[in-house]
Amino acid sequence: MTKKAIKNGRIILKDEILDGKVLLYDEKILGMVDAVDPKEELEWLDARGNYVSPGFIDIHIHGAGGFDAMDEEEDAIDHISMGICERGVTGFLPATMTMAKERIHKALENIRRSMERNGRGARVLGAHMEGPFIHPERKGAHNEVYILKPDYSLIAEYLDVIRVITLAPEQDEGHKFIHQMKAHPQVVLSIGHSNATFEEAMEAIKVGIRSATHLFNAMTGFHHRNPGVVGAILKSDIFCEIIADNIHIHPGIYSILGKVKGTDRIILITDAMRAACLKCGTYDLGGQTVNVDDQAVRLADGTLAGSILTMNHAVKNFLENTDCDLSEIIHMASLNPAKLLGIEDQKGSIAVGKDADIIIFNKDFEVLTTIVEGQVCFRREKEDANHCCERL
Known part of the structure; x- marks a missing residue:
């Protein structure tokens, strides 16, 4: 070259x-x-x-530009890749949803083929498996019908693809699944969609949880007599994803989080779905109908269902609502996710x-x-x- x-x-x-x-x-x-x-x-x-700037790495994105990681068309991931590179993403993890096992496996196979093709847009760095190992009471926009207890056999053939697994550790009896995954350190276990107590979450972090999925959303909240999953995440030194769209989290939280966790433990994500970069209207996410306006994505009952955020706007929102330096915030979207994935020697900074x-x-x-x-x-x-x- x-x-x-x-x-x-x-x-x-x-x-x-x-x-x-x-x-x-x-x-x-x-x-x-x-x-x-x-x-x-x-x-x-x-x-x-x-x-x-270093390119952004979005470790949690379901779709964009009319395409979704759960689409059965083999080229859906490639379309997402080309679309998000226009918003500064150079590497990403397409995220699956809680659907039938056959659909999840098909999505992981499509992601694998996209990795092998090494196309012309943002690089597919692996998959983020969000669900089905979650708690029904914290399901968010996931379909409760397909929720399962953590099961190693469901993922065993896809460990070359999966890089992050979101799970509710209280659903993992005796932490059997977490212990099994210790043999595969390239896969990050992330606490999310969890109804765990503070004590249960702290124990899971001690055993092997290394990150938190969209902090504050779809997990037991913080109370001064019951710190919940949020309290455990804030107390520990694990990484935490945040959706900085000023909707999923009040922008006043950004500064607090920076002081408590430190800017080297925050990872900006989009959690975007297929409507990102498109017009308002009715779409689907994980087999469920969602309504999209100019700010948010919601189920019919008002539940937030992913976002239409882009990474460049996540960086902008965080900068406008904190006293953090631009370089610190850029690395929340680049170096920090690279560190979590163990690829910081290759990507994430100039x-x-x-x-x-x-x-x-x-x-x-x-x-x-x-x-x-x-x-x-x-x-x-x-x-x-x-x-x-x-x-x-």
Whole structure:
């Protein structure tokens, strides 16, 4: 691959923002220099004073652009991949829903094939299996008919695909499933859709839970005499996902969470469904009808059912409602999920030797260019959020 360079960008690193540097890359990040040899042959990209950032990694997304990870069409994941790269995502985990076992297995097979194809959009890094190992009383938008107790046999043939499993640990008698999964450290167990007590949650974390699925949502809440799952997550040092759409969580919580958990333990996610990036209307999620307005996705009874959030807006929302530095927040959407998945030596930040997963965005967080492993997969022709996108 020809060596490439980005000039006139504000390069976002882990602890600072660099101005006046040239970013060199091919498939990997090669370096950041003051100047290059004018005789050296390079492919140039002018950032025009905009931010140059590591690409976002969304570890919990069900769909976007009219497609869903549970769709039976084999190319659904590829469509999601191309759509979300327009919002700055360079790697993601398509999330399954609580449906019949055959449907879940079909979805995991489709995700596996998408990983093997290594398409032109955001990289499919594996699957997030959300359900069916959840508690009926905290099912959220999941279909109670298909909820199961944690069962290793259901996932045994898909351990090459699954990277995160959301489960209610109180449903796992004697923590048998959690103990079985210790033989597969590449799979992260995440507490979510759980009715556990504080004590039950703390014990599960001690045994092997490493993350929390959409903190505060679909779990026992915090009370000063009954801290619940939320209290256990805040007390522990596990990672926690948050849906920063200002609806699932009051934006005032962002700062509190940053102080209690620390910005290195927060992971921004979208939990988006097929209506993300589309018009308001009626859609489906996990086989259930949902209504989408310009802010939220809900079941007929008003229950929140995923979101229409995009990663660039999650970053923007968190920045506008906290005193955190931009670089800290960017890494909640890039480096922190990479750390959880154990791929921080390859992805998640702009550093020499890592994959050239790079995005360029403006002051309004509109993504202008998305680069995946050195290849441009999206470029906006004009800095206009309403302009039709150019897919390369």
